[in-house]
Amino acid sequence: MRLNRHHELFRDSVRAVLERVLLPGLHGWESEGRMPTHEICRALGEEGLLGLTLPLDEESGGLGLDLGYSWVWAQELGRLPAGSPAMSLSVQTDIVLPLLAEAGGERVRTEFLRPAVRGELVAALAATEPGGGSDLAALRATAVRTADGIRLTGDKAYITNGSVADFAVVVCHLVEGEGERGATGLDSLALLLVPTGLPGVSRARYTGKLGNRACDHGSLTFTDVRVPEENLLGEPGSGYEALTRVLTRERAFLAAVATARTETALRETVEHARGRAVLGRSLMDHQAIAFKLAELDAELALVEQYTGAVFHLLDEKAPALRQASIAKLRASRLERESADLRLQLHGAGGYMEDGPVERAYRDARAHGLAGGADEALLHLIAGHLRTDI
Ligand SMILES: Cc1cc2nc3c(=O)[nH]c(=O)nc-3n(C[C@H](O)[C@H](O)[C@H](O)COP(=O)(O)OP(=O)(O)OC[C@H]3O[C@@H](n4cnc5c(N)ncnc54)[C@H](O)[C@@H]3O)c2cc1C
Numbered sequence: 001m002r003l004n005r006h007h008e009l010f011r012d013s014v015r016a017v018l019e020r021v022l023l024p025g026l027h028g029w030e031s032e033g034r035m036p037t038h039e040i041c042r043a044l045g046e047e048g049l050l051g052l053t054l055p056l057d058e059e060s061g062g063l064g065l066d067l068g069y070s071w072v073w074a075q076e077l078g079r080l081p082a083g084s085p086a087m088s089l090s091v092q093t094d095i096v097l098p099l100l101a102e103a104g105g106e107r108v109r110t111e112f113l114r115p116a117v118r119g120e121l122v123a124a125l126a127a128t129e130p131g132g133g134s135d136l137a138a139l140r141a142t143a144v145r146t147a148d149g150i151r152l153t154g155d156k157a158y159i160t161n162g163s164v165a166d167f168a169v170v171v172c173h174l175v176e177g178e179g180e181r182g183a184t185g186l187d188s189l190a191l192l193l194v195p196t197g198l199p200g201v202s203r204a205r206y207t208g209k210l211g212n213r214a215c216d217h218g219s220l221t222f223t224d225v226r227v228p229e230e231n232l233l234g235e236p237g238s239g240y241e242a243l244t245r246v247l248t249r250e251r252a253f254l255a256a257v258a259t260a261r262t263e264t265a266l267r268e269t270v271e272h273a274r275g276r277a278v279l280g281r282s283l284m285d286h287q288a289i290a291f292k293l294a295e296l297d298a299e300l301a302l303v304e305q306y307t308g309a310v311f312h313l314l315d316e317k318a319p320a321l322r323q324a325s326i327a328k329l330r331a332s333r334l335e336r337e338s339a340d341l342r343l344q345l346h347g348a349g350g351y352m353e354d355g356p357v358e359r360a361y362r363d364a365r366a367h368g369l370a371g372g373a374d375e376a377l378l379h380l381i382a383g384h385l386r387t388d389i
Contacts, residue, residue, distance in 0.1 A: 099246050171189060
């Protein structure tokens with residue numbers, strides 16, 4: 001995707017907003033292990049940043065911009081000195097709200113999408129379960145269609161925004177009667193919007209995580225929760241395709257965040273390597289170090305270009321699941337490598353301090369799991385090799 005002058009002007013204004021809304025509190029939130037998600041969404045919603053690529057119509061309240069703006073938004077979130085805001089906000093702006101705009105009926109768009117674009121409601125996507133997240137066909141949560149509406153039962157785990165969200169889009173199997181409970185497979189998958197204040201919904205918050213500590217992660221339990229039929233997103237039987245589109249966009253977004261985080265790591269490590277002397281020479285003048293940084297620079301250039309190409313495919317509404325999975329796999333591995341090298345070259349100071357170096361090392365680990373574990377992405381890429389070549 002080629003960014004133009006308008007995208008770059010947008011970058012400047014987003015950077016200024018994020019510096020004002022997020023930077024002053026970020027370090028403290030990471031130390032406390034909690035951030036004011038609703039307050040942040042409200043502030044960013046007022047700036048129009050939560051519906052950049054959503055339709056301009058009255059019910060959606062979006063700005064109707066191209067996907068280049070989403071790429072810039074992801075990059076700027078990725079440049080922050082902690083991964084939590086990108087993780088939390090990506091669910092809102094590039095996973096759940098595009099899904100509601102595409103597959104939600106009029107009531108869903110008026111009651112949930114529009115307020116969420118204004119930042120008045122916080123969203124979550126609940127797919128993973130305590131028994132596993134990689135194998136979507138094996139998910140256990142089931143929504144039973146009965147004469148008086150839909151009843152949802154199931155457990156969801158490790159959900160970003162899970163304990164603070166006002167509503168969650170729950171990935172479950174939809175069956176026509178009690179007798180069909182326990183269905184598996186991809187054909188019965190459905191996406192059900194569930195307000196978290198409904199009777200039968202209970203939640204718990206994870207604490208003591210490795211990284212992204214300020215970002216909320218929660219588990220959700222649904223016990224015979226009654227949900228109106230209109231909360232089903234998309235046409236009957238279209239759940240898996242809709243979910244695939246969501247995962248494609250999520251992976252492109254995470255690739256862009258991871259790439260921006262690698263760029264920060266590289267820039268900051270080079271600055272440090274120029275200033276730090278060992279054996280009478282700067283670290284940068286030791287060829288072993290300079291070559292490592294040069295390798296990182298070369299890889300970063302390729303991954304960044306490729307991620308841009310994935311955003312272009314998305315903007316053209318072309319199939320991009322394989323490409324987005326490749327981008328996310330390579331970008332998140334590079335983020336991990338760069339965070340490791342950054343910490344190594346900062347020596348014990350990087351390990352000890354409560355700051356961006358050790359935080360980047362901890363935060364980087366999440367991208368190998370969230371949005372599809374590395375091996376799940378390799379499984380998908382290998383599947384294309386079996387059938388498409
Ligand atoms: C920070 C964070 C945020 C998250 N946010 C959300 C969220 O908002 N919503 C949500 O639904 N989930 C979320 N998750 C969960 C995430 O999607 C899952 O962790 C992921 O899908 C893997 O599922 P699992 O952890 O159950 O591992 P499992 O599915 O049990 O897999 C375990 C491991 O097996 C390996 N593996 C997986 N597939 C294959 C394969 N095909 N071949 C060989 N090996 C394989 C991988 O190494 C994997 O890590 C989040 C996770 C993290 C860490």
